Amino acid sequence: MKRGSFRDWRDARVDVEDYQELDIERILALLDLIGRGRASGVAIARARARADNPFHICDGRVTRLVLYFDGEHAFADLGLRA
Numbered sequence: 001m002k003r004g005s006f007r008d009w010r011d012a013r014v015d016v017e018d019y020q021e022l023d024i025e026r027i028l029a030l031l032d033l034i035g036r037g038r039a040s041g042v043a044i045a046r047a048r049a050r051a052d053n054p055f056h057i058c059d060g061r062v063t064r065l066v067l068y069f070d071g072e073h074a075f076a077d078l079g080l081r082a
Helices: 071-078
Strands: 009-023 026-037 050-058 061-065
Touching: 026 071, 050 071
Parallel strands: none
Antiparallel strands: 009 026, 026 050, 050 061
16 A cells, blocks of 8 residues: 555544454454545445554564555465464
8 A cells, every 4th residue: 555545535444353462572453444435435345455464562562563455465474374
């Protein structure tokens, strides 16, 4: 997703559907991207707007965040099953 892409959406938000602790330093957040096109008013389809993002945490702070807009790639890169 290119920088500024959320400008094309109104009422855009991210809802956490679930999360999974991968190990002591990583959490996988399963997210739904929700919003409407600014010009068209078309809603983002929840089923197609799923993101799975691993957060790396050290001393209670996020040190790295990897953004995936395709859950299958996230699970494959992490060596997990969807």
